[in-house]
Amino acid sequence: MKEFNLKASTIYLRLVTESDAEFICGLRNDETLNTYISQSTADVEAQKKWIINYKNKEKNNEEYYFMICRNDTDEVIGTVRLYDFKENPKSFCWxxxxxxxxxxxxxxxxxxxxxxxxxxSILEFEQSHFEVMKGNDKVHSFHLKMGANKISEDEINDYYIFPKLKYEENKIQYSRFLGS
Ligand SMILES: CC(C)(COP(=O)(O)OP(=O)(O)OC[C@H]1O[C@@H](n2cnc3c(N)ncnc32)[C@H](O)[C@@H]1OP(=O)(O)O)[C@@H](O)C(=O)NCCC(=O)NCCS
Incomplete structure (x- = not known):
């Protein structure tokens, strides 16, 4: 099992637990936030079962689901997940x-x-791949600004690659966000 110590200037990440199910249901079913994400259950018990199943994937280093928390209050404010780990090239989706x-x-x-x-740095991937739904304009701009390359598109999504080299450059350029 990998050890993660992921802390930035104002937030940190910790691995999800079953007790986060209610928060996740509320977050993913918030109509102001879920226009461009896939639908998920609003049933807290079903969400707990999903997390228990996910925890096996975590043990096998197949997937990592993090809660985003504030440094000042420890309040949980969001989620983010790394999954779809691939070889040749070694690439992760988030x-x-x-x-x-x-x-x-x-x-x-x-x-x-x-x-x-x-x-x-921790999982030693060479690149990241991810998609953003068409229309989610702010998020497309966000990724392009941070250095992602758009590689293709279809009717639903734009597809991006983020190379390790850009991560190395950003570690310096964005050091103030990491509190270093
Ligand atoms: C996706 C999501 C987590 C992004 O968070 P956000 O707070 O909206 O992100 P923003 O783009 O506003 O960035 C936050 C701040 O950082 C700034 N920023 C963004 N990229 C930056 C960069 N590369 N360098 C410096 N500052 C940057 C922004 O300008 C913004 O500051 P501002 O408020 O002064 O404009 C959030 O919008 C969300 O939960 N959306 C709903 C779910 C969703 O669509 N998820 C994505 C699915 S692909």
């Missing part, structure tokens, strides 16, 4: 990225930087 209204101003930047820290 998503389930949601922050609620109690987020810190730069929680988005910090959580993305911590995802790359986990994927590249």
């Amino acid at each position: 998503g389930s990225w949601i922050l609620n209204e109690n987020k810190t101003k730069y929680a988005a930047v910090e959580s993305a930087l911590l995802v790359y820290e986990a994927g590249f």
Whole structure:
């Protein structure tokens, strides 16, 4: 089992537990936040079962689901997940990225930087791949600004790659968000 110590200036990541089920249901079923994410259950017991099943994947190093928490109060403010681990090239997907209204101003930047820290530094991937639904304009801009490359699209999504080299560059350029 990998050890993660993922802390930035105003937020940190910790692995999900069964007791996060209610928060996750509320977050993913919040109509102001779920336009561009896949539908998931609003049933807390079903969500708990999903987390228990996920925990086996975590043990097998197949997937990691993190809660995003504030440093100042420990309040949980969102989620993010690393999954779909591939070989040749060694690449990870990330998503389930949601922050609620109690987020810190730069929680988005910090959580993305911590995802790359986990994927590249701890899990030793060479690149990241992910998709963003068409219409989620702010999120497309976010990824392009951070250095992702759009590689393809279909009617539903744009598909991006984020290379390890960009992560290395960002560690310096974005060091103030990481509190270093
Ligand atoms: C996706 C999500 C987590 C992003 O969080 P966010 O707070 O909206 O992110 P923002 O783009 O507003 O970034 C936060 C701040 O960092 C700034 N920022 C973003 N990228 C930056 C960069 N590369 N460098 C410096 N600052 C940056 C933004 O300008 C913003 O500051 P501002 O409020 O002064 O404009 C959030 O919008 C969300 O939960 N959306 C709903 C679910 C969703 O669509 N998830 C994505 C599915 S692909």
